[in-house]
Amino acid sequence: LEAQLSHAQKMESVGRLAGGVAHDFNNMLNVILGYTELALQNMDKDDPLYNDLTEILDAARRSSDITRQLLAFARRQTIAPRTIDLNETVEGMLKMLRRLIGEDIDLAWEPSSGLWLVNMDPAQVDQVLANLLVNARDAIDGVGRVTIETDNAVLDEAYCADRPGFVPGEFVLLAVSDSGCGMDKNTMDNLFEPFFTTKTVGKGTGLGLATVYGIVRQNEGFITVHSEPGQGTTFKIYLPRHVGDAVFEPLFTEPETPLGT
Numbered sequence: 373l374e375a376q377l378s379h380a381q382k383m384e385s386v387g388r389l390a391g392g393v394a395h396d397f398n399n400m401l402n403v404i405l406g407y408t409e410l411a412l413q414n415m416d417k418d419d420p421l422y423n424d425l426t427e428i429l430d431a432a433r434r435s436s437d438i439t440r441q442l443l444a445f446a447r448r449q450t451i452a453p454r455t456i457d458l459n460e461t462v463e464g465m466l467k468m469l470r471r472l473i474g475e476d477i478d479l480a481w482e483p484s485s486g487l488w489l490v491n492m493d494p495a496q497v498d499q500v501l502a503n504l505l506v507n508a509r510d511a512i513d514g515v516g517r518v519t520i521e522t523d524n525a526v527l528d529e530a531y532c533a534d535r536p537g538f539v540p541g542e543f544v545l546l547a548v549s550d551s552g553c554g555m556d557k558n559t560m561d562n563l564f565e566p567f568f569t570t571k572t573v574g575k576g577t578g579l580g581l582a583t584v585y586g587i588v589r590q591n592e593g594f595i596t597v598h599s600e601p602g603q604g605t606t607f608k609i610y611l612p613r614h615v616g617d618a619v620f621e622p623l624f625t626e627p628e629t630p631l632g633t
């Protein structure tokens with residue numbers, strides 16, 4: 373319990389710090405981006421500085437992507453949960469996800485019929501799947517396969533007894549498996565930590581899974597990871613089943629919630 377509490381607190385303070393820095397940094401980046409674009413527009417393509425400026429623009433855009441991730445992690449956005457069928461939400465994203473992982477990776481979609489409903493902001497489902505699929509793509513690094521599955525799942529006392537923090541109940545399972553490189557023990561122990569990454573500078577921020585974790589916990593769900601080095605990895609996300617009438621208007625909107633609690 374102690375370790376979990378400190379994890380939650382760390383997530384929250386890192387989130388606040390990251391959000392503040394990202395916000396100020398983003399304003400300055402926009403100045404750089406704006407003036408560089410302007411300079412390029414007024415410049416002849418043969419100008420010796422044209423390529424240099426293009427490099428500056430590329431780097432500024434990449435930096436902007438990273439600050440966007442930081443802001444998303446700090447969850448400055450408003451969330452609007454409503455009752456959704458995850459199968460429909462995922463189906464609506466498949467095209468985008470296929471583009472994200474590229475042509476060398478086969479994307480298998482295995483929806484369960486009669487899937488229970490959940491309450492969640494569909495934009496958060498997008499964020500979760502995009503982060504998991506980028507990681508799957510990077511872990512495969514070539515030809516491979518990613519499978520997205522859904523199912524109804526009942527977590528019983530026995531299952532939860534072994535997993536600190538898990539509460540028994542009825543859940544909808546969203547699972548993402550990949551045929552990638554898998555993870556060693558150190559990575560498994562740290563993967564949800566903000567800023568933990570094994571990727572090279574500029575490729576990973578270490579915020580993808582911390583964001584996923586924050587979103588899952590915000591929705592009172594749970595996440596598990598199974599990984600075999602050289603075989604692949606499976607992330608399982610359990611979201612609480614919605615019972616009663618579906619609510620299609622946002623249940624509430626929440627501008628800022630503590631991270632990882």
Ligand code: ADP
Nearest residue numbers: 507511563569570571576577578579580581605
């Ligand atoms: P980032 O992707 O920016 O590194 P994440 O928080 O998304 O940050 O992931 C943290 C680390 O966890 C990654 O650097 C990688 O080492 C490991 N990881 C995440 N997903 C996978 C996966 N599907 N297969 C293997 N390793 C993974």
